[in-house]
Amino acid sequence: AQKITQTQPGMFVQEKEAVTLDCTYDTSDQSYGLFWYKQPSSGEMIFLIYQGSYDEQNATEGRYSLNFQKARKSANLVISASQLGDSAMYFCAMREVSYSGGSNYKLTFGKGTLLTVNP
Amino acid sequence: NAGVTQTPKFQVLKTGQSMTLQCAQDMNHEYMSWYRQDPGMGLRLIHYSVGAGITDQGEVPNGYNVSRSTTEDFPLRLLSAAPSQTSVYFCASSNGFLGQPQHFGDGTRLSIL
Numbered sequence: 001a002q003k004i005t006q007t008q009p010g011m012f013v014q015e016k017e018a019v020t021l022d023c024t025y026d027t028s029d030q031s032y033g034l035f036w037y038k039q040p041s042s043g044e045m046i047f048l049i050y051q052g053s054y055d056e057q058n059a060t061e062g063r064y065s066l067n068f069q070k071a072r073k074s075a076n077l078v079i080s081a082s083q084l085g086d087s088a089m090y091f092c093a094m095r096e097v098s099y100s101g102g103s104n105y106k107l108t109f110g111k112g113t114l115l116t117v118n119p
Numbered sequence: 120n121a122g123v124t125q126t127p128k129f130q131v132l133k134t135g136q137s138m139t140l141q142c143a144q145d146m147n148h149e150y151m152s153w154y155r156q157d158p159g160m161g162l163r164l165i166h167y168s169v170g171a172g173i174t175d176q177g178e179v180p181n182g183y184n185v186s187r188s189t190t191e192d193f194p195l196r197l198l199s200a201a202p203s204q205t206s207v208y209f210c211a212s213s214n215g216f217l218g219q220p221q222h223f224g225d226g227t228r229l230s231i232l
């Protein structure tokens with residue numbers, strides 16, 4: 001079973017509108033972190049936002065916010081006031097803390113959502 | 120600030136050749152990892168290290184070898200290149216705190232003919 005599922009291979013949004021990119025995850029750990037990364041066409045991986053499993057408030061970073069619904073195991077990224085420069089691939093990733101052995105540092109990525117912002 | 124530096128940026132190999140992808144970080148991060156990115160697959164973990172002298176396998180380790188003799192360097196070796204290893208390779212590093220993001224290098228685009 002996939003640990004991170006991004007069900008939208010591609011999304012389109014009009015400039016200045018808001019868009020939500022979906023991410024659901026699967027873990028039995030109580031302590032974990034969720035990350036969103038942006039990958040523009042130039043190829044680099046850019047960290048956008050982080051949400052910890054014990055954080056009570058949804059994370060926000062400028063125009064990015066994370067709609068965290070722990071019971072549903074979802075961590076959707078919301079981009080407000082979309083800009084042309086937001087056109088990119090977006091990846092959701094999870095970092096688990098396991099006390100049963102193994103590394104606590106591994107990131108598991110979803111397959112990504114390609115966002116296109118139309119003028 | 121250099122961050123995570125990967126070399127080379129591009130490489131073409133023939134099937135059966137071996138090569139080493141270099142990765143260096145200057146942030147004193149204990150954790151380093153290698154991912155490969157293929158179309159429609161996201162990033163998949165190849166190998167990772169939690170400190171000098173300690174490495175472990177990720178999701179897709181076959182055909183790759185790693186070692187970590189220093190905190191700064193984490194090279195990835197292709198033992199006998201195969202066309203299935205054509206991919207974009209990313210090195211990343213982070214410290215041990217759960218909320219700290221991994222810092223990625225710019226990637227190496229590798230083609231195996």
